[in-house]
Amino acid sequence: MEVKDYDFYLPEKLIAQKPSERRDHSRLLVLSKESGNIEHKSFYECLEFLNPNDLIIFNDTKVLPARLFGNKVSGGKVEVMLLNEVAKGTWECLAKPGKKLKEGTQILFSHGLEGIVEDDTEFGGKTIKFNMHGLDFLEAIDKIGELPLPPYIKEKPEDYGRYQTVYAQNVGAVAAPTAGLHFTEELLDKINAKGVETSFITLHVGLGTFRPVQVEKIEEHKMHSEFYSISKETVEAIKKCKERKGRVVAVGTTVVRTLETIANLNDELTPTSGWTDIFIYPGYNFKIVNGLFTNFHLPKSTLVMLVSAFAGKEKVMNAYSEAVTEEYRFFSFGDGMLIL
Known part of the structure; x- marks a missing residue:
């Protein structure tokens, strides 16, 4: 399969620059x-x-407020984007200017935070060891960091x-699970009042969100690993839902990737945590997910491929074409899509 088959025309004016007035x-x-039928609603x-x-x-x-600004001890400004903590106080990062950050380079941030460049990563980033001098790292970056908005x-x-999201709890992502940005506490209350059950997983969205597909053949693309965790309560909720013939509806592609990862580990679902680099594209056989809330994604992205695997490429490309015609707003702050 070829990446170019998942390209589509997207006017720049449809890329949402700010969220809707109300989530x-x-x-x-x-x-x-099933039918490919499309309806237009409010979220x-x-x-x-x-x-x-x-x-x-x-x-x-x-x-995380993962975008940090500092200065080299030798002079010059540095921008660092935290990605994954690979050891206590040591992070894989994106850094600018990357080529000038050699091994051993010292970086000074405000509030007493220091970093030392250790080595290069396989994706062109840097591994940086942070010295907190007795500070709590998350407290420090909460004071000095910015949320890393997509480019x-x-x-x-x-x-x-x-x-x-209004239910964000476990710190660790460098990008928001954007399908969840549409939900308000009031809407969640109404969902529960209707008798629909809700549950949670954790997947810390990482580098893959920013990484374009740079190969021609889909099968040659390699996803970056992201940390996930699923609790006993959520596993039990999934089992009970399947027993009563209900639908498991994922809010976002990150939830899909987490659920399908654990489904592929064992014959029986169990609570677990770990790292996943699962890449879902057409031909994949879904084992848990029956419905999907998602946003409108970048052309030729792995997310468009995942959604196409779930609903069928022709139906998804037709829906995207109609979304462009109807001037839906795209990407992180854009409009939503529900596939059932």
């Missing part, structure tokens, strides 16, 4: 994966399509809180 007042395109109307037997699973990761968002948001 759940974004638009929602509802796609039937809060998703309740119409959910049944009491259903189970909705959210990703409760919380975005296609050119404007800083008035409220950085809009780049976190």
Whole structure:
């Protein structure tokens, strides 16, 4: 399969630069994966399509203020983006200017935080060891860091809180699980009041969000590993949902990747944590997920390929074409899509 088959025309004006005025007042395109039928709704109307037997699973990761600014001891400004903590106080990072950051380079940040460049990573980044001098690392970066918005968002948001889900809890992501940004506490209450169950997994969104597909053949692309965790409570909720013939509805591709990862580990679902580099593209046989909330993704991205695997390439490309025609807003702060 070729990456170019997942390209589509997207006018730049449809790339959302700011969130909708209210989270759940974004638009929602509802796609039937069986018939290909499309309906146009507001996001809060998703309740119409959910049944009491259903189970909705959210990703409760919380975005780190992972973008840090410092100076080399030898002179010169440095920008660092935290990605993965590979050992206590040691992080894989993206860094600018990367070529000038040799092994042993010392970087000074505010609030007493220091970093020493250790070596290069396989993806062109740097491994940096941070010295906190007795400080709590997360407290330090909470004071000095910025949330790392995707490069296609050119404007800083008035409220950085809009780049976190209302249920964000476990700190560790460098990008938001954006399908969840549409949910409000009020909408979650209404979902529960309808008898729809909710549960959570954690997947810390990492480098793969920023990494374009640079090969021609889909099968040759390698995903970057991301940490995930799924609890006993969520595993039991999935089993009960399947027993009662309900639908497991994932909120976002990160939830899909986590659930399908654990489904591929053993014949029986068990609570677990680890690292996943699962790459889902057409031809994949879904084992857990029956429905999907998602946003509209980049052309030729692994996310478009995952959604195409779930609902069928022709139906998804047709839905994307209609979304462009109807001027839906795309990407992180854009509108939503529900596939059932």
